[in-house]
Amino acid sequence: LVLDQGPPAYAFPDPHPFSRDRLEVFRKLVSQPDVVSKFGFAETIIASEQDIESFHDKDYVDFVKRASRLGVGYLDQGDTPAYKGIYEASARVVGSTLLALSKVVSKEFDHAFVPVGGLHHAARDRAGGFCVFNDIGIAIRKARSDYSIRRILYVDIDAHHGDGVFYEFYDDPDLWIADVHEDGRFLYPGTGAAEETGGGAAKGTKMNFPLPPHAGDDEFLSCLPKIRQHGANCRPDLIILQCGADGLQGDPITHLRYSPDVHRMTTRLLHQMAHELCQGRLIALGGGGYNAKNVGEAWFEVVKELANPPALS
Ligand SMILES: [Zn+2]
Numbered sequence: 444l445v446l447d448q449g450p451p452a453y454a455f456p457d458p459h460p461f462s463r464d465r466l467e468v469f470r471k472l473v474s475q476p477d478v479v480s481k482f483g484f485a486e487t488i489i490a491s492e493q494d495i496e497s498f499h500d501k502d503y504v505d506f507v508k509r510a511s512r513l514g515v516g517y518l519d520q521g522d523t524p525a526y527k528g529i530y531e532a533s534a535r536v537v538g539s540t541l542l543a544l545s546k547v548v549s550k551e552f553d554h555a556f557v558p559v560g561g562l563h564h565a566a567r568d569r570a571g572g573f574c575v576f577n578d579i580g581i582a583i584r585k586a587r588s589d590y591s592i593r594r595i596l597y598v599d600i601d602a603h604h605g606d607g608v609f610y611e612f613y614d615d616p617d618l619w620i621a622d623v624h625e626d627g628r629f630l631y632p633g634t635g636a637a638e639e640t641g642g643g644a645a646k647g648t649k650m651n652f653p654l655p656p657h658a659g660d661d662e663f664l665s666c667l668p669k670i671r672q673h674g675a676n677c678r679p680d681l682i683i684l685q686c687g688a689d690g691l692q693g694d695p696i697t698h699l700r701y702s703p704d705v706h707r708m709t710t711r712l713l714h715q716m717a718h719e720l721c722q723g724r725l726i727a728l729g730g731g732g733y734n735a736k737n738v739g740e741a742w743f744e745v746v747k748e749l750a751n752p753p754a755l756s
Pocket residue numbers: 601602603687689730731732
């Protein structure tokens with residue numbers, strides 16, 4: 444299932460890298476007639492304030508609403524500009540991810556992909572790194588409150604560390620995280636050291652894989668066996684993949700050099716694990732990616748893997 448809000452999607456006005464046309468190549472690829480028949484497509488919906496406030500402080504939600512009415516200034520230190528309607532656009536990202544969750548939990552679909560989802564930098568009380576509301580964190584809360592799903596494996600392969608999810612759930616022993624990213628000494632948000640493995644009872648449930656600038660497929664793929672072991676230890680009831688495409692060679696704002704193989708192999712592994720461990724429940728969320736060709740190619744690999752039968756172990 445692909446949940447796509449279609450243009451105008453959650454995006455920022457030119458010349459912002461999180462642009463209105465970054466999903467165009469992806470949309471073209473998935474609309475090919477021989478491909479389109481393999482997926483379901485669904486319209487997106489707007490999340491309720493109550494759902495958004497399961498993760499975000501009310502003061503912050505009100506701040507976004509005000510900024511959305513005025514449509515000027517920034518929601519953070521200068522990465523995430525306000526525009527008229529940004530509240531609704533952001534709430535729609537959250538609604539889409541929650542709809543994906545409900546369709547997967549209800550077994551209407553085994554897997555879902557939300558290209559505009561995966562806004563992993565937003566924190567409880569602030570925007571960050573082009574992210575207004577953290578649809579991932581909200582989906583994790585919703586899985587627990589509405590569907591009695593506790594144990595969740597979250598894998599984040601965006602070039603940037605998923606700080607908004609990582610630190611909110613740092614002490615949570617039931618959220619297992621594996622996050623592969625460009626070393627924070629060289630890239631926003633500057634976090635994600637390998638020594639951070641979770642706090643208190645959650646020690647050992649978090650894994651960071653900081654890669655040096657210019658790392659490519661070999662460096663990335665060498666992490667997959669460790670992610671597989673981490674997932675096996677977790678025994679999840681649900682798997683969430685944030686598959687940002689900004690680690691591909693040619694992305695304008697990062698320094699990694701992956702090919703779309705990274706997205707294919709990661710999805711293949713998690714797809715197989717989902718069928719083995721949690722009745723197929725796997726939600727993939729887009730995340731970053733600022734070169735439209737890269738975004739299209741990487742996420743096309745993701746949806747193709749999910750549409751095919753899982754690989755055998
Ligand atoms: Zn990113």
